[in-house]
Amino acid sequence: GQQVMQIPQYQHVQEGEDFTTYCNSSTTLSNIQWYKQRPGGHPVFLIQLVKSGEVKKQKRLTFQFGEAKKNSSLHITATQTTDVGTYFCADGTGANNLFFGTGTRLTVIP
Amino acid sequence: DSGVTQTPKHLITATGQRVTLRCSPRSGDLSVYWYQQSLDQGLQFLIQYYNGEERAKGNILERFSAQQFPDLHSELNLSSLELGDSALYFCASSLPPGGEGGYTFGSGTRLTVV
Numbered sequence: 001g002q003q004v005m006q007i008p009q010y011q012h013v014q015e016g017e018d019f020t021t022y023c024n025s026s027t028t029l030s031n032i033q034w035y036k037q038r039p040g041g042h043p044v045f046l047i048q049l050v051k052s053g054e055v056k057k058q059k060r061l062t063f064q065f066g067e068a069k070k071n072s073s074l075h076i077t078a079t080q081t082t083d084v085g086t087y088f089c090a091d092g093t094g095a096n097n098l099f100f101g102t103g104t105r106l107t108v109i110p
Numbered sequence: 111d112s113g114v115t116q117t118p119k120h121l122i123t124a125t126g127q128r129v130t131l132r133c134s135p136r137s138g139d140l141s142v143y144w145y146q147q148s149l150d151q152g153l154q155f156l157i158q159y160y161n162g163e164e165r166a167k168g169n170i171l172e173r174f175s176a177q178q179f180p181d182l183h184s185e186l187n188l189s190s191l192e193l194g195d196s197a198l199y200f201c202a203s204s205l206p207p208g209g210e211g212g213y214t215f216g217s218g219t220r221l222t223v224v
Contacts, residue, residue, distance in 0.1 A: 033212055042112070042200060043153065045212030088153065097143060097166045098213065100153040 004091045006101040014109050019076045021104035023089035031092040032072045034063060035100075038085040046074075048092065079108050113137065116201050116216035124224055128189040131219045133201030135182055140205060141165070142184040143213060144176055147198040159184055191223045 005024050013019050023032065031050045035043040047056055049065035049072060056063045062075045076083055086105045090098040113136035123129055135142050144156040155168035159178035170176075173191075178184040188195060198220050202213035 035212075042215040042217050043202075043213075044112075045214070048212060094166070097155050097158050097168065099155060100145075102152045 004089060004099060004101040006087075006089060006104050008104055009102065010105050010107070012107045012109060013079050015081060016078050019079050019083070019106055021074050021087050021089075021106075023072045023074075023101050025070050025091060027093070028069050029072075029091050029093050030069075032065060033090045033092050033098060034072075034074055035088045035090060036085050037088065037103075041085070043088060076106075079106070081108050081110055084108050112214050112216060114139075114201060114203050114214050114216035116199075116219050118219060119217065120220050120222075122222045122224060123191060125191055125193060127191050127223075128187065129191065129221065131186040131188070131199055131201075131221075133184045133186070133203075133216060135184070135201075135203030136214050138205060139203035139214070140182065141203060142178055142182070143202045143204075144170075144184070144186050145200045145202065147200060147218075149197075151197075153200065156186070188221070193223050196221055196223045 007022050033048045034046040036046055037043045047063050052069050053067045054065040060077045064073045072089055086103045088103045089101040092098055115134040117132045140161045143158045145153045147153050156170040157176050158166040162178050173189050176186045198218045200215050200218045202215045204213050
């Protein structure tokens with residue numbers, strides 16, 4: 001099956017610092033989706049990227065899709081305690097399902 | 111409330127038993143997906159149904175089965191349970207079969223096998 005790797009697995013940041021998680025695939029992706037899962041919660045859809053080199057912003061969150069469509073990143077500027085959770089990328093190449101990356105667990109220290 | 115309803119929220123059962131997890135998709139969504147999330151693990155795709163028909167299978171054990179009914183709710187049946195089956199089981203739904211525009215997840219069923 002598809003393999004989508006995310007790094008880092010864990011990240012601890014001081015509140016106000018920036019945070020970035022990276023998603024890498026060995027194959028070309030048709031699209032990639034990002035989700036956030038709060039501790040004890042369920043995954044919540046954030047965004048979908050489809051085009052090569054695409055960049056989308058949601059307030060302090062910036063999502064990028066690589067030119068070769070094999071990697072993606074999520075950058076959070078000036079983290080807040082509400083950003084705590086696990087961020088997953090998901091490979092949407094398959095016609096009928098998403099394959100989720102391994103996730104990056106973000107801890108924000110007040 | 112995401113619109114996807116999963117019951118029960120918690121389930122504790124003994125090894126060797128059988129349980130049924132239930133999912134009602136968001137109104138209007140035709141696709142239902144089941145995922146398993148073990149402690150500190152990612153989301154493992156189990157199976158997908160679209161408008162009543164099985165569309166895709168992932169790493170679903172033979173002891174597990176699922177179905178989607180005419181009213182589009184879905185059930186995941188887990189039998190001959192083992193300790194290692196303890197996990198969070200999520201149901202998600204989407205309108206298109208490919209999930210464009212994202213999946214909507216339910217709050218999950220936490221299964222504990224003792």
